[in-house]
Amino acid sequence: MTRNSKHCRSHCPINFVLETFGDKWTLLIIRDLMFKEKRTYNEFLQSDEKISTNILADRLRKLEEHEIVTKTVAADNRSKLIYSLTTKGKDLLPIMLEITAWSAKHDTSTNTPDSFKDVFESSKHEMIAKILSELQ
Amino acid sequence: MTRNSKHCRSHCPINFVLETFGDKWTLLIIRDLMFKEKRTYNEFLQSDEKISTNILADRLRKLEEHEIVTKTVAADNRSKLIYSLTTKGKDLLPIMLEITAWSAKHDTSTNTPDSFKDVFESSKHEMIAKILSELQ
């Protein structure tokens, strides 16, 4: 949903994010790309939350439309497609880390390691730089 | 959706946030409470995005269940209810500011003022402290 679309509800920055990520699945794909080194359709399908194939295809298409991910053919196999985050997608990292910090604090059964909070609070910038370098 | 619920899909921190805010409306209510000094049902109804009454009632109920907002009777009018953010709700502020920064950068027609980015980048902590103090 771009700002030029007839479906855009307002020009509020919170709403802008909701138009793109305001559903139960899109952000999980970003998470898999950003933190779990997943790159292909079947890898996304295998995540714990069990996204269905039609929803996955739809969300990947929308993420491409929004220029948050790009799709390329794998070097070693022409029938395999590799999804990657664009710069715009990688810019979501601070949001993802703040979300992780909030859930780590407020979800008593989170799987976030205790060490995350300490490292994040004391060296946020270094953590961001390190993760971005690992994304190439 | 708590971690103890049968509907919980995983213990991932990103998923935890999606179980609570993974829809097109909930975060707009948080925005109105956090940045627009809105406190009552009719004030939420009047926002630009035009939430409908049944969806608003449902989301306020869920936010109370999740202990992100509380509902109290107004001091001056017993038929008026005041919604407020709990500490857990106020803890969402860093996420909301990172979302605003991302949209300010990537939405060419955002209504976020240019000054936001500069102030946010140079004095994030002071900005957070100031907004929290204004929320009492």
Add this chain to the structure above:
DNA sequence: CATGGCACTTGCAAAATGCAATCTCTTTGT
């Protein structure tokens, strides 16, 4: 040239959403 992996697409039932109308309770005005 068969078998399997990969990336989807389709069909259909179930759930969520959008919208207008209605309802109850409380307050305010006369």
Add this chain to the structure above:
DNA sequence: ACAAAGAGATTGCATTTTGCAAGTGCCATG
């Protein structure tokens, strides 16, 4: 005391989105 208005919902129903299972088409490998 009574009428009208404000606040906070609830209800009914059409439309849209989601969830699940099954099927399709295209490489690749033996």
